[in-house]
Amino acid sequence: MLKSFEELIDLAKSKEPKKIAVAVAEDKEVLGAVKACKDLNIVDPILVGDESKIKKIAEEIGFDLSDVKVIDEKDGVEASRIATKLVNEEKADILMKGLIDTSIIMKQVLDKEIGLRTGKIISHVAVFDVETYHKIFFVTDAAMNISPNLEQKKEIIENAVELAHSLGIENPKVAVIGAKEKVSPKMEATIHAKELTDMCKRGEITGCIVEGPFALDNAMSKEAALHKGIDSTVAGDADILLVPNIEAGNVLYKSLTILAKAKTAGIILGAKAPIVLTSRADDQEAKMHSIALGVLLASR
């Protein structure tokens, strides 16, 4: 079972290096992370973007590009398209978002001709390590699916459970988050939580334990759960938090990274290849962890 991001990097180092296509690579944190991962011999990068800007940043950070392929494309949409197409054509194993809006690169990923669709839902999982929680945990979906319906939430859980299994978390505990732990007909998130719990009980969602609704405190703190008289194996020990919508997920993601200084890695699942996707504001370390996660997944 994965215990730290250091372990994640070590695991990635034990794999063959993977080709990573970076869309709109002209960013210091992105190039710093790619350089660090290249130095560890876990990736062989293809940088797509404004070549003059890429070269200027590379020089500043001491990134020797002599054996790195750079594709010059100043337009961000086109650069995203080229990088996505490289993965579609299996010229790269991993796609990475650089200095570009998530919706722009994900539109390329969804493109029927050059994209990376598989028929499954494409969803984001953020992996967190924060001092105030006793283990690594996931938040899904803070970045891709805006307001998922019940069936989409089921598939988002399945993507996250598959990731958990890949990281050695055998029977992950999934907490379906709402604003309270009781079902309220006025709050769709709580109704979905109950239905997802029932689906798991009926064997329609497997490989995990799904329970909810939970308010965040009950999912993450045993004491808070006991205080409210909640009797559940998931309460206070969740591995995966399924958030009701992108706003809740994104606020939680950024609260964890900005306020709680959590370590993080972000990845898009359900596409033909792993897609490294962090916030543009995330630091080099977060991007490095995310690349390592991409390498692990691309090695399966």
Ligand SMILES: CCCC(=O)SCCNC(=O)CCNC(=O)[C@H](O)C(C)(C)COP(=O)(O)OP(=O)(O)OC[C@H]1O[C@@H](n2cnc3c(N)ncnc32)[C@H](O)[C@@H]1OP(=O)(O)O
């Ligand atoms: C957490 C750190 C990083 C961040 O902070 S990210 C910041 C916030 N995130 C974002 O701005 C992105 C949020 N998402 C979006 O904007 C949109 O969902 C996105 C990705 C642009 C797609 O929207 P549209 O292009 O309008 O797509 P659409 O809904 O009209 O659907 C077009 C076709 O694609 C399919 N599709 C859409 N989302 C999918 C998914 N998740 N998985 C699989 N397939 C999906 C959809 O079924 C449709 O297919 P078809 O063409 O009918 O066959």
